[in-house]
Amino acid sequence: MMRASPARIFLYVISALVLVYLILPVLIIAPISFSSARFLTFPPPSFSLRWYQQYFANPAWMQATRVTLTVAFLTVLIATPCGVAAAYAISQSKLRIMRVIHMALLLPLVVPIIITAVGIFFVYAKVGLVATMPGLVLANVMLGLPYVVISVLAGLQSFDPAQEMVARSLGMNRLRSFFAVTLPQIKSSVVAGGIFAFISAMDETIVALFISGGQYQPLTKRMFTALRDEIDPTIAAISTLMTAASFMLVLLASARQKRSG
Amino acid sequence: MLALVSPALLVILALIVLPVGWLAWQSIYHDGFTLENYRRVFTEEIYWRSFALTFEISLAVTLIALLLGYPVAYLANAVPKGWSILILSLVVLPFWTSVLVRAYAWLALLQRTGVINQFLRYLDVISEPLALVHNTFGTVVATVHILLPFMVLPLYATMQKIPGDLMQAGASLGASPSLTFFRVFLPLSLPGVLAGCTMVFVLCLGFYITPELLGGGRTVMVSMLVSRNVELYNQFGAASAVAVVLFASVLLIFFAVSRFISLDRVLGQK
Numbered sequence: 001m002m003r004a005s006p007a008r009i010f011l012y013v014i015s016a017l018v019l020v021y022l023i024l025p026v027l028i029i030a031p032i033s034f035s036s037a038r039f040l041t042f043p044p045p046s047f048s049l050r051w052y053q054q055y056f057a058n059p060a061w062m063q064a065t066r067v068t069l070t071v072a073f074l075t076v077l078i079a080t081p082c083g084v085a086a087a088y089a090i091s092q093s094k095l096r097i098m099r100v101i102h103m104a105l106l107l108p109l110v111v112p113i114i115i116t117a118v119g120i121f122f123v124y125a126k127v128g129l130v131a132t133m134p135g136l137v138l139a140n141v142m143l144g145l146p147y148v149v150i151s152v153l154a155g156l157q158s159f160d161p162a163q164e165m166v167a168r169s170l171g172m173n174r175l176r177s178f179f180a181v182t183l184p185q186i187k188s189s190v191v192a193g194g195i196f197a198f199i200s201a202m203d204e205t206i207v208a209l210f211i212s213g214g215q216y217q218p219l220t221k222r223m224f225t226a227l228r229d230e231i232d233p234t235i236a237a238i239s240t241l242m243t244a245a246s247f248m249l250v251l252l253a254s255a256r257q258k259r260s261g
Numbered sequence: 262m263l264a265l266v267s268p269a270l271l272v273i274l275a276l277i278v279l280p281v282g283w284l285a286w287q288s289i290y291h292d293g294f295t296l297e298n299y300r301r302v303f304t305e306e307i308y309w310r311s312f313a314l315t316f317e318i319s320l321a322v323t324l325i326a327l328l329l330g331y332p333v334a335y336l337a338n339a340v341p342k343g344w345s346i347l348i349l350s351l352v353v354l355p356f357w358t359s360v361l362v363r364a365y366a367w368l369a370l371l372q373r374t375g376v377i378n379q380f381l382r383y384l385d386v387i388s389e390p391l392a393l394v395h396n397t398f399g400t401v402v403a404t405v406h407i408l409l410p411f412m413v414l415p416l417y418a419t420m421q422k423i424p425g426d427l428m429q430a431g432a433s434l435g436a437s438p439s440l441t442f443f444r445v446f447l448p449l450s451l452p453g454v455l456a457g458c459t460m461v462f463v464l465c466l467g468f469y470i471t472p473e474l475l476g477g478g479r480t481v482m483v484s485m486l487v488s489r490n491v492e493l494y495n496q497f498g499a500a501s502a503v504a505v506v507l508f509a510s511v512l513l514i515f516f517a518v519s520r521f522i523s524l525d526r527v528l529g530q531k
Contacts, residue, residue, distance in 0.1 A: 011336055018330075019348065021329070022354070022406065023354055025406060026355050026358050029366050086269035093263075105266075107277050111281060111508065114487050115281060115284065115487070115508050116281075118500060119280025120276055122283050122284065122497070123280045138276060141272055142273060145273065203360070203361070205361055205470060209488075227361070228473070228474065231368055235365055242359055242362060
């Protein structure tokens with residue numbers, strides 16, 4: 001099947017070029033972040049950690065990092081149980097309305113994010129949640145929910161609900177049988193869903209642009225404003241750290257998911 | 262069971278259903294019922310041009326993504342398993358990198374003193390730096406980069422389901438490889454093409470970060486129109502009307518596509 005016909009060679013060459021186009025920008029960030037040059041020069045003239053120092057020494061960047069991490073952790077803490085409960089109910093219930101609810105929970109993936117952002121801004125302005133921590137966390141919980149629901153529903157698909165029935169027939173109540181029988185078996189997909197919610201909260205930018213402010217601005221908002229003004233290699237250092245963090249989390253999540261089959 | 266979904270549902274209702282409803286209401290109500298905002302969206306040139314530009318860019322991005330994505334998906338499907346895992350990993354690798362980080366990377370690559378211009382000048386191919394960014398070109402290059410995985414994944418999923426026997430049958434009946442490709446493989450892959458194109462087009466319609474950072478202020482896409490109306494001009498009614506028209510376009514596209522393929526197929530990849 002794999003003869004070296006001109007069509008084959010064309011296919012290989014074009015695919016290789018596309019793959020280079022896909023990964024080159026991701027790979028270019030790290031060398032820039034370790035460069036000593038003030039302006040972007042490639043290859044970098046010499047190795048330096050000055051942009052990392054600049055990041056860690058800057059109180060504004062540090063405050064933004066704290067906000068991002070806090071928001072991401074709180075988002076996972078709230079979105080995961082809510083999403084697990086919802087996914088469990090959707091998979092168990094035969095009510096027709098559950099289909100509609102299932103669709104509604106996936107809305108954050110469908111509505112263009114700019115619309116969500118402006119809409120939340122208007123609602124928050126009315127209730128005084130603009131530029132507050134709870135407002136920021138709540139918005140990220142909403143955006144992270146679909147990831148938890150999708151991941152846990154996939155996990156529940158390979159779980160036999162009869163096992164829970166057995167536990168209940170032996171005298172456990174519904175809640176106990178869930179925690180004793182069901183949850184341990186879908187643990188991997190719950191963790192994976194939580195990790196995806198974490199990454200989503202860490203990367204979220206557009207909603208934060210509208211609803212965050214003052215001391216509660218996440219890293220992404222500060223990066224966006226900085227990028228609009230000038231290209232500062234400090235952002236390359238932050239970007240490298242962020243990319244490394246998301247890759248590690250994704251690897252963790254996919255290892256988890258594989259184990260759950 | 263309803264009690265179990267209620268926390269999640271409440272968050273969704275309060276933070277996406279209510280806000281979108283609010284936008285719709287605000288677009289038609291300002292001290293009384295008015296269609297003034299929609300009249301402006303549909304008649305004033307700045308709005309029209311932005312919608313036209315957004316649709317043009319989305320169309321261009323979708324076509325380019327299809328042209329680039331199809332061969333990659335095809336190759337990933339034709340090579341042994343280990344290679345196809347490698348190819349797909351390279352495709353989804355940038356997917357897990359923040360959009361902001363990738364915008365920064367493209368600025369670093371494409372700007373006047375960027376890597377590409379420096380390299381071309383070093384090779385003496387050009388004497389003046391090329392204007393690769395802060396224009397529509399830069400926006401399209403970065404947008405295609407971000408959306409390409411959304412094209413490759415549904416294409417690959419669809420191609421995987423095409424039985425290899427069909428190609429062999431075509432060949433055994435005397436058809437050349439290119440004839441079997443165009444008469445058998447390509448038509449069978451069309452559902453994947455439609456799914457990928459829909460996702461890329463719809464996502465591109467609402468793009469904000471890349472055109473804002475790489476467009477140089479001249480490439481005003483619809484989402485930028487929304488944000489400027491809110492942030493700069495305090496025109497909440499106009500912003501809402503633009504948002505509603507954008508959302509309606511997205512729903513219309515999903516509805517039209519759902520008549521041909523299942524929407525699960527389109528959304529399943531995200």
